[in-house]
Amino acid sequence: MEKFEIFTGVGVPLRRSNVDTDQIIPAVYLKRITKTGFEDALFSAWRNDPEFVLNQEPYKAGQVLVAGPDFGTGSSREHAVWALRDYGFKAVFSSKFADIFRGNSGKQGLVAGEISEEDTEKLWAALEANPGAEITVNLIEQTATIGELSVHFDIDEYTKWRLLEGLDDIGLTLRDEQAITDFEAKRPAWMPKTLPAKH
Amino acid sequence: MTNKPLTLAEKVWNDHLVVKGKDGSPDLLYIDLHLVHEVTSPQAFDGLRLAGRPVRRTDLTIATEDHNTPTWDIDKPIADPVSRTQIEALRHNAAEFGVRIHSLGDAEQGIVHVVGPQLGLTMPGLTVVCGDSHTSTHGAFGALAMGIGTSEVEHVLATQTLPLKPFKTMAINVEGTLRPGVTAKDIILAVIAKIGTGGGQGYVLEYRGSAIRALSMEARMTICNMSIEAGARAGMVAPDQITYDYLEGRPHAPIGADWDAAVAYWNTLPTDEGAKFDTEVFLDANTLDPFVTWGTNPGQGVSLNENVPNPDDISDPNEKAAALRALEYMDLKAGTPMKEIAVNTVFLGSCTNSRIEDLRAAAAIIEGQKKAEGVRFMVVPGSARVRLQAEAEGLDKIFKDFGAEWRFAGCSMCLGMNPDQLAPGERAASTSNRNFEGRQGKGARTHLVSPLVAAATAIRGTLSSPADLLEQNAGAN
Numbered sequence: 001m002e003k004f005e006i007f008t009g010v011g012v013p014l015r016r017s018n019v020d021t022d023q024i025i026p027a028v029y030l031k032r033i034t035k036t037g038f039e040d041a042l043f044s045a046w047r048n049d050p051e052f053v054l055n056q057e058p059y060k061a062g063q064v065l066v067a068g069p070d071f072g073t074g075s076s077r078e079h080a081v082w083a084l085r086d087y088g089f090k091a092v093f094s095s096k097f098a099d100i101f102r103g104n105s106g107k108q109g110l111v112a113g114e115i116s117e118e119d120t121e122k123l124w125a126a127l128e129a130n131p132g133a134e135i136t137v138n139l140i141e142q143t144a145t146i147g148e149l150s151v152h153f154d155i156d157e158y159t160k161w162r163l164l165e166g167l168d169d170i171g172l173t174l175r176d177e178q179a180i181t182d183f184e185a186k187r188p189a190w191m192p193k194t195l196p197a198k199h
Numbered sequence: 200m201t202n203k204p205l206t207l208a209e210k211v212w213n214d215h216l217v218v219k220g221k222d223g224s225p226d227l228l229y230i231d232l233h234l235v236h237e238v239t240s241p242q243a244f245d246g247l248r249l250a251g252r253p254v255r256r257t258d259l260t261i262a263t264e265d266h267n268t269p270t271w272d273i274d275k276p277i278a279d280p281v282s283r284t285q286i287e288a289l290r291h292n293a294a295e296f297g298v299r300i301h302s303l304g305d306a307e308q309g310i311v312h313v314v315g316p317q318l319g320l321t322m323p324g325l326t327v328v329c330g331d332s333h334t335s336t337h338g339a340f341g342a343l344a345m346g347i348g349t350s351e352v353e354h355v356l357a358t359q360t361l362p363l364k365p366f367k368t369m370a371i372n373v374e375g376t377l378r379p380g381v382t383a384k385d386i387i388l389a390v391i392a393k394i395g396t397g398g399g400q401g402y403v404l405e406y407r408g409s410a411i412r413a414l415s416m417e418a419r420m421t422i423c424n425m426s427i428e429a430g431a432r433a434g435m436v437a438p439d440q441i442t443y444d445y446l447e448g449r450p451h452a453p454i455g456a457d458w459d460a461a462v463a464y465w466n467t468l469p470t471d472e473g474a475k476f477d478t479e480v481f482l483d484a485n486t487l488d489p490f491v492t493w494g495t496n497p498g499q500g501v502s503l504n505e506n507v508p509n510p511d512d513i514s515d516p517n518e519k520a521a522a523l524r525a526l527e528y529m530d531l532k533a534g535t536p537m538k539e540i541a542v543n544t545v546f547l548g549s550c551t552n553s554r555i556e557d558l559r560a561a562a563a564i565i566e567g568q569k570k571a572e573g574v575r576f577m578v579v580p581g582s583a584r585v586r587l588q589a590e591a592e593g594l595d596k597i598f599k600d601f602g603a604e605w606r607f608a609g610c611s612m613c614l615g616m617n618p619d620q621l622a623p624g625e626r627a628a629s630t631s632n633r634n635f636e637g638r639q640g641k642g643a644r645t646h647l648v649s650p651l652v653a654a655a656t657a658i659r660g661t662l663s664s665p666a667d668l669l670e671q672n673a674g675a676n
């Protein structure tokens with residue numbers, strides 16, 4: 001997982017609340033066997049609508065999503081985060097996230113920043129006034145900035161630390177690599193091995 | 200350190216501690232054996248690929264194909280594209296990452312929980328994981344064996360460890376002697392009916408008592424297999440001479456001085472005198488009858504001699520509502536004797552009951568008998584090895600003469616991911632472990648039974664025990 005400190009990308013105003021994980025990625029895509037390549041699945045039902053924000057030219061290259069309250073509710077599928085990530089999103093802002101979605105985001109390097117409803121409106125207005133405007137997400141300072149407009153976002157300390165360090169669950173465990181190696185050195189010789197195959 | 204008496208589960212846990220969790224964070228445990236199959240592994244391997252990580256210990260990892268494999272025409276390409284893709288992905292991943300794999304057609308292919316023990320890879324005192332909830336099966340050896348999710352599969356592949364939260368312990372004491380015709384399956388169905396499908400939540404169960412000690416390894420596996428149906432994290436039986444006799448001489452079992460060292464260690468594992476369990480449950484083996492389910496979860500079971508229960512007699516409003524719904528789905532009326540329920544299909548298979556002893560027990564009952572008119576009897580050995588052994592013993596002939604379908608190994612109708620499914624409204628007596636709505640096919644109705652009840656049911660066409668056959672024969676004379 002890459003370290004996240006400061007990122008600048010095209011902002012996308014998603015004027016919808018209660019965007020659940022079925023809307024982020026419908027269940028039909030869960031049959032796939034990969035962990036990537038879900039960019040086509042993101043908001044797939046809405047993307048049939050030419051009016052949908054991601055179908056409009058300047059927003060197509062979006063990398064920072066600003067959504068309404070209660071983002072990521074519904075089933076706990078990790079695929080929702082994969083789809084956002086694969087499309088190119090690096091950060092999502094909302095005044096309220098579902099807990100599981102927020103947890104899954106942190107594990108995949110996606111910043112889920114909480115902003116006030118008032119600031120959501122301000123960001124939406126700025127992005128709509130100037131389609132294709134970029135947002136700078138500063139994780140160290142916890143700010144989202146468009147030109148003169150800068151808003152503060154909340155993120156829990158632990159997730160922030162993991163994102164800044166670029167640690168996924170495995171990376172976190174591998175910080176104890178030495179302890180694992182030491183443990184392995186002490187395992188008795190009779191413990192079973194699958195390799196080499198005995199027949 | 201004081202010498203506080205410990206339970207079996209606590210000993211295994213302590214012996215695998217890599218890093219002790221601080222401030223409520225989980226402990227990091229070493230994993231001795233990682234079993235892999237095609238359904239829960241593709242995204243785990245893909246995650247490794249994405250991050251450029253190797254499999255840390257290919258020598259502690261083994262893969263087999265089971266959930267999607269056909270049980271007929273196994274030499275033909277798999278028709279269903281999703282099944283085929285999953286199997287091809289596993290083969291590709293195993294080759295790329297250097298993981299040993301037993302593919303369809305291989306003598307060691309089969310249900311992952313049958314393959315591990317049969318190779319002698321599952322041993323006492325190990326930590327065993329697999330991306331499958333019935334990993335609890337391996338606890339029969341005194342291993343701490345747990346089902347895990349796909350992201351944890353990736354974690355174990357990459358690190359050979361798993362962060363785990365501590366568990367509580369529950370002793371399931373089963374004392375006495377089983378009557379003829381009553382088996383391990385009946386014990387575990389009775390346990391789940393007693394403690395409920397959520398009764399084991401947060402616990403590692405230890406099955407104890409004279410009735411458990413008297414069971415064979417395969418019977419112990421049947422019991423541990425269904426621990427998950429009581430919601431438990433794992434189920435265990437302390438290792439003893441029966442365990443050692445089963446293991447000795449298996450392909451991966453230690454030999455010579457290694458064997459002696461292993462046995463010396465295994466002998467230290469059983470729960471210490473005076474160790475305290477968080478909860479204790481007692482079951483009398485002497486009075487147990489064959490047990491079958493009437494509803495749509497494994498806790499909705501009764502003795503075969505009883506009737507379909509009346510939801511009005513259930514005081515808990517949630518359970519009552521669940522019972523009403525279950526009876527509607529199952530198309531059953533309260534008060535109907537269980538023995539009057541007719542089935543379309545009998546399924547002998549699944550990681551609960553597809554081992555050689557299960558096949559022998561069922562074959563002994565049907566030998567020389569006639570199958571009930573119109574009843575389909577599917578026999579699906581748990582592994583290709585079990586199938587070969589059964590054929591060497593002539594069991595296949597007994598099944599075929601009886602009119603049963605003698606199929607190739609896999610999960611098959613246990614979950615119907617392959618073409619082995621029930622049609623809507625069809626009713627089965629099944630030796631598997633889950634009677635959930637739609638589990639064996641859309642609208643399918645499942646009664647969980649032991650292999651003995653399955654065999655007797657195939658003869659009579661209605662849910663029956665071997666004892667009913669004796670009565671029938673006596674009546675005919």
Ligand code: SF4
Pocket residue numbers: 265266310311312331333549550551609610613614631632
């Ligand atoms: S036999 Fe059934 S329960 Fe066992 S692993 Fe296969 S699908 Fe799961």
